Amino acid sequence: MKNLTKRQEEILNLIKSHIQDLGFPPTRADIAKSLGFKSPNAAEQHLRAIEKKGFISILSGASRGIILNDTGNDDIPIIGLVAAGGPILAEENIEKTIPRSNNLLSNEIDYYLRVKGDSMVDVGIFEEDLIGVSKTLNPKIGSIVVARINNEVTVKTLIEFNQNKVTLRPENKNYTDINVNPSIDELVIEGSCVALLRESL
Template identity: 55%
Template structure:
């Protein structure tokens, strides 16, 4: 997805906020009022830039014809719940989807991509229990201490992430009955699916 400028992002946020508040999109003039522009053409040019970059669509001729494009994820019908099987990677393939959960994309503050159903108690002390649903954000932006979804040679696991050195990654469980997993990148391949940014428990 193409990058957008700070001003274009302000316009995008403004549209989002307007729709949330009123239920319908703003006019050029509405955007001007909100952002302090003096000419409707200021809004127009930003809108056209956002349209060109794929963030919105504009219905030609119609008033308030702006609609936000859901990009990255198409979670109109809810977010998929993916079962965490001991072996095999969690994919968004439909056969792995238990069901879907309807909630806002920014439910956990930041956007996320899918839910993972937890098996086992290796993260018990982090409050992650069997059958809990972890909200997973697909990202490579991982910091030490993040709870990551990692795949090591077809084995998928949820653990604390800790980079010990450029070649050594430690995956730490939150349960003293489980052992740390040390991954030497020189002889083992590891893929970080993403990180946990939230949790849902149904009981």
Template identity: 35%
Template sequence: MHLTDTQRRLLEFLRQHIDVHGYPPSQMEIAKAFGFSQNRSARYHLEALAQAGLIELSSGRARGIRLASPGAAARSSSSRTGLLQVPLLGRVAAGTPIGSDPEVRREVGLDPSLFRLRPDYLLEVEGESMLLDGILPGDLIGVHRTPQARNGQTVVARIEGELTVKRLDSGPNHLHLLPRNPEHAPIEIDARITDFAIEGLFAGLVRPS
């Protein structure tokens, strides 16, 4: 669903208000912030965001607004158009891990046939450590959110708060993240002392033209 500039600004206003105050604004507060003459104008734009799957509204509550999970917009749009509306969340390293960027940059409409698994979100690749697997700098990789992965699968992993995409090499006595470029070294994980987690599985990619 296409959002107007006002609706995009309203979505960001909701996120910031919840981050700062811990609860959503009322419709009256939204109307005041955006210069709407009536609360029904705020309601109209809120309902548009709900139709897009970006928020959830609870009737009968003054602050009955909840931000939807990233996958909710994709599911809502997919049912109407056959396309997945997948949020682009930030960057992921194909090399040395880089810091994550959790802010939603934009929603991208994609053909689900591009992916082997359903993507919950997209990350933009930086670095060349996965070249032999066809993952290039600037590619948008789909990530299927799951904390579990099998040996040999390509995963997005979080190491000390930073994200990287690599092949998983796990065994009874070792845990490595393997590059697919001989110029890059494997990353050895000591689970006893390293803050490490599997964020998801590589689901496929889109190469922007």
């Protein structure tokens, strides 16, 4: 799917907000009026271009017959067990997906990760809980992060982060801190934890 131009994106957003506000798509004339075009045909041609790029479908003959093609990025995947080696978001790790309900929790969540083990019980994170993970939010000292150490994915509190020493703390009295030397072991901070869900109580 090719990229939209600035103007085309503007029109696509207009369509989306029209649907959001009124419950149905705008006409060519509506679009032209909103963007100051003097001819509805300007809108028509933009729509054709956007359709050609795959973002919408146009039903011929039907008034307001604009259908938004889902771009797939409004569903959040739930990640179960992470297969060793591959990326976290690989197809085989996805348990299911859930629609992004934007009013609830943070909208920075890129995926949910199902918690294994009891290493974080002291901060109220239990086995089978789902943790909302943001890939982009950069991890702070003291925050809970998803880390990958030598292909094993784990959730811990980030205590120290230096060139030759990274400390990850399990929030459970029975476990001790994990110290990693990034120049020896492979370490990736996959993301920051921003929310928590528990389905069964």
